[in-house]
């Protein structure tokens with residue numbers, strides 16, 4: 001009998017939690033959003049993984065001494081989480097980015113135009129490796145390009 005009571009309480013708790021989720025107005029991603037078309041959080045996270053791994057092994061980008069100083073192996077997993085949340089949110093997902101502004105995060109890195117285009121190529125290749133469709137790759141590139149003025153400091 002006691003066990004039945006505990007079970008009921010547990011069921012009630014689960015129902016209350018589900019209701020709280022709905023009532024809090026949690027953002028439901030639009031099924032047509034870039035986020036949904038990229039495969040939701042897992043799709044964006046995998047794309048980020050592939051993009052960042054390529055960015056950090058590209059010789060043109062590695063020529064940036066500041067990048068080498070700042071993107072230490074110990075920081076990379078955290079940077080990937082931050083980028084996943086940023087891009088997921090920008091693509092229409094419910095994730096929220098809590099990191100620094102793009103200007104603050106990249107200040108003093110002296111990212112050049114040449115490094116920027118190597119970065120975009122590495123991102124394109126990474127998204128293709130993550131099996132993101134060609135239309136979605138181009139839509140994400142537009143999002144990335146929109147941040148160029150905040151990141152590139154050198155001609």
Ligand code: HEM
Pocket residue numbers: 061064066067070071075079082083086098099100101105106109111115116119143144145147148151
């Ligand atoms: C649209 C393009 C880019 C986006 C969306 C982006 C996004 C981010 C984000 C979210 C962070 C973490 C910020 C934080 O921890 O508060 C970060 C950090 C960083 N990014 Fe980028 N980034 C971009 C381009 C680049 C480029 C082109 C480079 C280098 C060539 C670069 C190098 C770095 C480095 C080294 C850090 C670590 C900074 C530090 O911890 O001091 N990023 N980026």
